[in-house]
Every structure is written in C-alpha cells, then in structure tokens.
Amino acid sequence: xxxxxxxxxxxxxxxxxxxxxxxxxxxxxxxxxxxxxxxxxxxxxxxxxxxxxxxxxxxxxxxxxxxxxxxxxxxxxxxxxxxxxxxxxxxxxxxxxxxxxxxxxxxxxxxxxxxxxxxxxxxxxxxxxxxxxxxxxxxxxxxxxxxxxxxxxxxxxxxxxxxxxxxxxxxxxxxxxxxxxxxxxxxxxxxxxxxxxxxxxxxxxxxxxxxxxxxxxxxxxxxxxxxxxxxxxxxxxxxxxxxxxxxxxxxxxxxxxxxxxxxxxxxxxxxxxxxxxxxxxxxxxxxxxxxxxxxxxxxxxxxxxxxxxxxxxxxxxxxxxxxxxxxxxxxxxxxxxxxxxxxxxxxxxxxxxxxxxxxxxxxxxxxxxxxxxxxxxxxxxxxxxxxxxxxxxxxxxxxxxxxxxxxxxxxxxxxxxxxxxxxxxxxxxxxxxxxxxxxxxxxxxxxxxxxxxxxxxxxxxx
Amino acid sequence: xxxxxxxxxxxxxxxxxxxxxxxxxxxxxxxxxxxxxxxxxxxxxxxxxxxxxxxxxxxxxxxxxxxxxxxxxxxxxxxxxxxxxxxxxxxxxxxx
Numbered sequence: 026x027x028x029x030x031x032x033x034x035x036x037x038x039x040x041x042x043x044x045x046x047x048x049x050x051x052x053x054x055x056x057x058x059x060x061x062x063x064x065x066x067x068x069x070x071x072x073x074x075x076x077x078x079x080x081x082x083x084x085x086x087x088x089x090x091x092x093x094x095x096x097x098x099x100x101x102x103x104x105x106x107x108x109x110x111x112x113x114x115x116x117x118x119x120x121x122x123x124x125x126x127x128x129x130x131x132x133x134x135x136x137x138x139x140x141x142x143x144x145x146x147x148x149x150x151x152x153x154x155x156x157x158x159x160x161x162x163x164x165x166x167x168x169x170x171x172x173x174x175x176x177x178x179x180x181x182x183x184x185x186x187x188x189x190x191x192x193x194x195x196x197x198x199x200x201x202x203x204x205x206x207x208x209x210x211x212x213x214x215x216x217x218x219x220x221x222x223x224x225x226x227x228x229x230x231x232x233x234x235x236x237x238x239x240x241x242x243x244x245x246x247x248x249x250x251x252x253x254x255x256x257x258x259x260x261x262x263x264x265x266x267x268x269x270x271x272x273x274x275x276x277x278x279x280x281x282x283x284x285x286x287x288x289x290x291x292x293x294x295x296x297x298x299x300x301x302x303x304x305x306x307x308x309x310x311x312x313x314x315x316x317x318x319x320x321x322x323x324x325x326x327x328x329x330x331x332x333x334x335x336x337x338x339x340x341x342x343x344x345x346x347x348x349x350x351x352x353x354x355x356x357x358x359x360x361x362x363x364x365x366x367x368x369x370x371x372x373x374x375x376x377x378x379x380x381x382x383x384x385x386x387x388x389x390x391x392x393x394x395x396x397x398x399x400x401x402x403x404x405x406x407x408x409x410x411x412x413x414x415x416x417x418x419x420x421x422x423x424x425x426x427x428x429x430x431x432x433x434x435x436x437x438x439x440x441x442x443x444x445x446x447x448x449x450x451x452x453x454x455x456x457x458x459x460x461x462x463x464x465x466x467x468x469x470x471x472x473x474x475x476x477x478x479x480x481x482x483x484x485x486x487x
Numbered sequence: 488x489x490x491x492x493x494x495x496x497x498x499x500x501x502x503x504x505x506x507x508x509x510x511x512x513x514x515x516x517x518x519x520x521x522x523x524x525x526x527x528x529x530x531x532x533x534x535x536x537x538x539x540x541x542x543x544x545x546x547x548x549x550x551x552x553x554x555x556x557x558x559x560x561x562x563x564x565x566x567x568x569x570x571x572x573x574x575x576x577x578x579x580x581x582x583x
Contacts, residue, residue, distance in 0.1 A: 042528050046509045049521055056574040059524050063567045066531065070563075073534045077541045084553040085540040092560025099561070100568030108519060111569060115526045118562040125555035126535040129548050136544050144492045244522050244529075251529040256495050258535045264495050265502045270529040272506030277518060368515060375518030379573050387580040393515050 026075055034072045035262035041065025042266050046273075052388050069262055105383040106340050109240060109372040113167040116243040120159025123250035124217070127152030130257050131213060143203065148256035150199040153213075154220045155253055159246040161224030166239050169228075170372055176233030185294060188226050195219045231293065234337075234414070236372045238281045238292045245274025277374050284368035284394075286420075286431040313449065316467035318476065321443050322483030324467075325351070328360045328405040332397065334434055335377045336370050338411015338447065342473035345384035348410065351477055352386070354484045360405070364390055365397045365434050367415035398435045407439035409460075411446070411473045417458045442466045445476045520573045527566025533559035 042065045048058025074085075103111045127149050134141045141149070168174040181187075195216055202212040231239050252267025282289050325331060333352065339345060352362040364386065370377045378391055392400075401407060409416055416436040419426040436442055437460050444466060460466055469476050513521050536559045540552030 038531075042531075043505065043509065045524070045528075046506075046513075046521075049517055049524060050509075050512045050514070052514070052517060052574075052577045053579070055517055055520060055577065056571060059520070059527075059567060059570045059574055062524065062528060066527070066533075066563055066567070069531060069534055070537065073537045074541075077538065082541070084549045085537060085556060088536070088540055088553045088556025089560055092557040093564045095557070096561040096564030096566075097568055100565045100572060103569060105573075108523075108569075108573070111565075112519070112522050112526060115523060115562055115566050115569075118558045118565070119526060119529045119532060122530070122532040122536055122555050122559035122562060125551050125558065126532060126539050129539040129542075129551040129555065132551070133539075133542065133544050133548055136548065142489070144489055240522070244526060247526060248529045251532045252499055254532050254535045256492070256499075258538060259491050259495070260534060261495075261498055263531050263534060264498050266528045266531040268499045268502035269506035269509070270525045272503045273510040273521065273525045276507055276510045277522065280515075280518075366515065373519060374522065375515060375520070378516040379519045379576070382573070382576040382578075385576075385578070388516050388577050389580055391516055 026072070028076075031072055031076045032261065034068060035260065038065040038069040038072075039262045039265040041068070042269060046269065104343075105345075105380055106343055107171075108379055109236065109376060110167050110170045112240055112373060113163050113170060113243065116240070116247045117160050117163030117167065119247035120156045120163060120243075120250050122156070123152050123247075123254045124156030124160055124220075126254050127156055127257060128213075128217065132210075135210065145257060146203045148253055150203065150216065152250060152253040152257050153216055154195060154199070154223075155246055155250040157217055157220030158224035158227065159243055159250050161221040162228040162239075162246070163224075163243050165225055165228035166236065166243060169233060170236060178232045179229040184226075184230060188223065191219055191223050191226060195223065227293070233372070234369075235285075235292050237369050237374055237376075238278050238285075238289070240373045241274050241277035241281055242289075242293075243274070245271050245278065248272075248274055281369055281374060284432060286428070313461055314464075314467050316443065316469050318469065318479035318483050321467065321469050322480050322487065324406055324441065324443065325355055325360075325408070325480065326358050326484050326487050328355060330361045330404045330406075331355050331363075332401065332404045332407045332436075332439065333362065333364045334407060334409045334412050334416060334436055335364065335366070335381070336410065336412025336415060337372060337376075338413075338445070338473050340371055340376065340380055340411070342411065344410065344474040344477050345380040345386075347474055347477035347481060348381070349384040349386050350481050351484070354481060358484070362390065363392055363397060363400070365394065365401075365407075365436075366391055367394050367412070367434055370412055370415055394432060394434055401435045401438040404439045405441065407436045407442045409436055409442065409444045409446075410477070413446075413458055416460055418460055418463075419458070423459075436460060437463055437465075440465070443469055445469050445471070445473050447472060516577070520570045523566050523573070524570040527563055527570060530559050530562035530566055533563055535559075 045062025248270025255263025536555035
C-alpha cells in the first residue's frame, strides 16, 4: 500500500472516531456510535499491519491475541458497580502502552546507533512522562476504588515541595538525555522510574469522594499520552484521537469540579476529606427521627410523587434492582417516580446512571440536578439512598461549612424525606448533615439493600 | 522545528477544540460510557505498539513491543466491549 493511501485510511479512522463521539450525544444513538468508533479502530489496526512488511510476527500476533482475550474477558466479567475501577484500569493500560512505545522507540535508536532529532527526542520524553504518570496514577486510583488501599488522603510534610522536586528532577534528567546524545541509559531508566513515582505521589493525597475528578483527569492524561506517542511515530490518527480524548477528560474534570464548587488545583492538592475534624455546625443537641420500614412503607404507598436520590451507598449495597422494584410498586399505587442524579454522586461521572440503567430503569426518568431541583417543592417524598454530602443544606446555608457553595440537590425542600443510611456517620467530607435532623426527615437505618427489600415487602402487604 | 512537528501541533490543537465541542454536548447520563468509549479510542496507541512489536530489533524491543501491544489491545477491546455492554442497558420507557 502506498504511504499516501495509508495516511488517507488513517484519516477515515479518525473521522469514524469523531462520528462515534458525536453519536454519544444521545442515548438512542450511542451504541451505534460506539460500534462506528470500533470500526475506525479496526481499520487503523488492519492498515498498520498491511503497511508493515512484518518482520517479527510472533510478538505482534501474540500480543494482539493475549491483549484482546484479556480485554474481552475483563469487559464481560466486570460488575456494573465496579465500573469506576474498570475505567481506572483501562486508563492505566493506555498509559502503559504509551510508556512502552516511547521506551521502545528510544531504545531502538540506541540499539541502531541512529541520532534522534531533537523534536522527536522531546516527544519521546513527554510520552514516557505522561504515560508513566497515567499508568501508576491509575493503578493507585484502582487500588483506592477497589479498597485494596485506604480511600483516605495520604499526606506527609512538605508533600507539594517534594512532588515539585521529583518533577524538576524528571525534567532535568530528560534535558540531560536530550543534550548529551552519547549518554548512557541511566537517565532514561531514572526518568521512567521517577515518572512512575510521580504518578503515585500525585494520586495518594486525593480522597475517595474526589475520585470522579481523578478518573476524568487520568482519562485525559491517557489521551494526551496517546497524542504524544503520535508525535513520536509521526502518525496523525494518534494525534487526533489522543487530542479528542484529552479534551474529553479535561471537560469532564471541569464539570466534576464545578459540581463540587472547587478548583481543579484544590481537588488535586487540597487533600480534602482527610483527618481534618468535622467542621461547620456541630450536631450537639439535635435529635434524629428514626422510622420503621412499616411506617416508611405507608408513607411511600400514599405518595403522589416520589423522587429517588441515589448515592455511592446504593452502589456499595448493589441496591439498584431493589430500587426499581420499589419504584414499580409506588407507580402501581398511582405515584410518579423520578430520579435525581447529582453530577458527583458515586465514584465516577455518570456512575449512578449506569447502575440504574442496569436495573432496567428508563433513562428518561433520570434527571440532572438543574432539571429536577425545582420539583422537590411539590414532591411528597424524597428518598435518599446512600447519599450524603450532595444533599447537605449546609452547602447553601452555612458559610463556615467546607462544602459551602457546592450545588446540591434540594431534598430539604420536599414535603417529606426518608433517608436510608447505614448509621449516623458523617459523609466522606466528614461534615454533619443538618438534613438528617430536620423535622421533615425520617431516618431508616440499615444496609440500603435490606432496608429497600423490607420496604418492598411492606408495601406489597398494604 | 520540522514541518512534520508543526503539522502535528496544528492537528493536535484543532482536534482538542473539536473534542471540546463534541464532549460538551454529551448528556450527564452517558458520562460513564463516554469515558470508557473515549478510553477505547485512546487505545489507538496500539498502532505505535504494532510498529514497535514488528520492528524486530533485538529482544528488548520485541519484549517491549509485545507488552505494548498487550496493554493497548486490553485498552481497545476492553474499552469497546464494556462500553457496548453499558450502552445496551440504556433504554427508553416505552421499549419494554
């Protein structure tokens, strides 16, 4: 195949990616879009193989088979509740691939003794840095989400200074490597090692509740790493796709930050929700009204309208299917049911939507915060399932609260409110929630799934 | 700077803006499939990995190439498959 035809076919692949992303703008066309994007990928892979007169097919074919098989198996086996971990892993794999390609390109020139032009040299170093940070950062994010390691921020004195020094060291070593063409390999290995360390260092101080931002950002990095690899091997389709994914991740990070009323810098370096004791108003002297499943069932059975507010607790308890059962019963009794989704509910953007979709709940009953907040006033019962900070009125009323200014779901404005919660523990931000003490609020304590199951059987008996 | 680099930068910047336009209009309900699907697209690094794996320049580069292809393919196949699995669950009310 002539090089110009190859380049044009790569262009076709890039256009298919763009069409695929475009079709993701509506749930009705999204699946087709994903398939179109997949066809683009297939074209890119086949074209690359045809262009090469393959010299060493064993490594290539073996890699393709092993990678595809493992990827396929992971995609089939993963539980919907574990989707944040899955995305973290996928981000990491992309980063690792960029790191390895950058490394191999560098070693290739060393082995063949050819001189690397300065611009290629720079992009190789960037590919190593971003790939390694994406890889190790994603592995830490995975470990936190999987609860293999603590979800709390890990901090130490002078952390930011230390991280900055590591970064400076990476840049210095890269520059040294670039300007001394005959240098030995140790700066290369040092850059690889330090970049991986930097990925770890940057991710450990970030708390569990901030994971939506981190995953979005690592998503962006994995795109950037791909684009850098594109610069290294001078391939347009890599640059285009990498840039698309890079900006997608940045936009999602921004949406997440806005939904928490915090800057990206504050999320990344603020170590929010750490050991800092609960600030804001204390709950001393306030009492909580606890309710039995029986009474809650009566309240729900006679509700004309119910709004469900799911949070991470629903994901942990895997209660999404029971939520649907409950909603169907309420609908059968003549009530309407809607779902209010806060942008940062759960551990990644859109986490709740995927779980509710898995439970067969139609997506047109799911409403974003700004679309449903005005409806709480006229709602008979709002039922909060394992959500906390995203429904805390302190974000509106209490300037001393750490989450003051964060947009919240106005659950406190509903005519009544039932909160399903394991215990009276504070949320991830470590802040008291006055919603729980409000006269209109009743607390139904227990695991979300077993509470919901009780509610369902009680309503059935009515 | 070489022409190839300049062209690359031009493409990169334009594609970044295009990406921002496209992604800004994706509804929040699809943000998770957007991430995993985008992720699969960033698995395009597999093109670089294939080139490296096929180069056959001694065992180090073969091993690195093999690993790069494995990681990139897990990214590609895993990403597309899991996105498809999620998207097939999204349905409208009437299509019971």
